[in-house]
Amino acid sequence: MNTKNKWIICGIGLLLLLGGCMNMDNANGNGVDEKKGTQDEVEDQSNRLVSVQEYNGEGFSLKNGQENDKIAEAKREEVEKAVKDFFLTQYKTDVEIHNIVGNVDGASVFVESVGKPHFHTFAVVPIDSNEDKILTDQVYSLEGEVENAITSGVYGLIYEDQFSKLDKLLKEITEKYPFTGEKIQAINNTKSFGFGNEYYFVSFFDMEISERIVEIYLENPDITKEDLKEVNLKKLSPESINITIQLFKDKKDSNPTNEELEDIAKVIEDAEGLPFGAYNLLLHDNIIDKVTGSGDKETTVDRADPNYIIKNKH
Incomplete structure (x- = not known):
């Protein structure tokens, strides 16, 4: 997979900054015997791997x-309050x-987010580890992260009906082909x-x-489709909206094939009424790295940038 595709999977900002999506192929460079280091890494990797049906996010961690x-964790209530206050103050959410x-x-x-529009994101709460102190007045998000x-x-929300059709289509695909999605708890x-x-x-890439959209949202967080009529989406190109589909084999010791990739891509191409955008399709084996939360590996097959599945406006 190319670099941009890996960036899409990691998400905007978070894992790049904090040490997820690490390159597991790098030499350790710490003076330890390389052969021993490689053996330890292989053993560590085997302990990190879990079936997608079993993975609920337990074991997920960030570097250092x-x-x-x-x-x-010891001051969880303090952390939670600081984050909820941050989102209410900064994003009225x-x-x-x-x-x-x-x-x-x-x-x-x-x-x-509670209610609609619906989205997942994150914030960072700084900690003074020397004082065991939560810096509740310094909570922040990465630039553009929450806005995106x-x-x-x-x-x-705008394409709610079309996304319902996509949900139905993908459920039908996982019933016909030996694939599944991630558990909601892991998400x-x-x-x-x-x-x-x-x-x-x-992923939305038209910054203007x-x-x-963010301006309108902050003016009225209870935004409806009617409120968005003034936003001119007609000039959007499909490539400015990436819809990344990730499916996992439903059984262990089973790898996705190019034939399956072609078949599923054809189903998506032929489907009508799906959301406008450029689709990346990634098929993984059954295993997730529970530390990074990623299923991306050498066995993954994909149809993605620049060979998107394009769905135009109706």
Whole structure:
């Protein structure tokens, strides 16, 4: 898979900054005997792998976050209040908190918006580990992270009926072909991808329109489709809306094939009434790395950028 596709899977900002999506092929470079290091890494990797049907986000972690993870968990109520206040103050949004994961500077808190527009995102709560202190007045999000999630959620609201058709289609595909999606618990505990579900997520790349959508949302968080009529979506190109579908084989020791990829892509291509956008289709084996929450590996087959499945406006 190319670099952009891996970036799409990691999500905007979070794992790149905090050490998920790590390159597991790098030499350790720490002076330890390379042969021993490789053997230990293989054993560690085997302990990290779990079936997609079993994975609920347990074991997910961020680089160098062990100490802050303990502090954040011990002061969970304080962390949760700080994050809920942050989203209400900065984004006028009620959120449900799903997971708190230590990182090198504090704790990453994975949240889901309450109601519609619906989206997953995260915020960071800094921690002074020397003082065991939660810096509740310094909560922040990565630049553009929450804004992108809001735009993604609003897009899901605008095309609500079309996304319902996509949900139905993907359910039919998983009934006909030996594939499944991720568990909702895993999504809630490890993902910050904006609008999406166990089968897909939406990424929005037109920054001008995104900024206007966020402005309208902040003026009225109870935004409806009617409120969005003034947003001119006609000039959007399909490539500015990426809908990334990820399916997993439903049995262990089973790898996806190019034939399956072609068949499923054809089903999506032929389907009518789906959301406008450029579709990435990724088929994984049955296994997820429980530390990074990713199913991406050498066995993955994909049809993606630049060979999107394009669905035009109706």
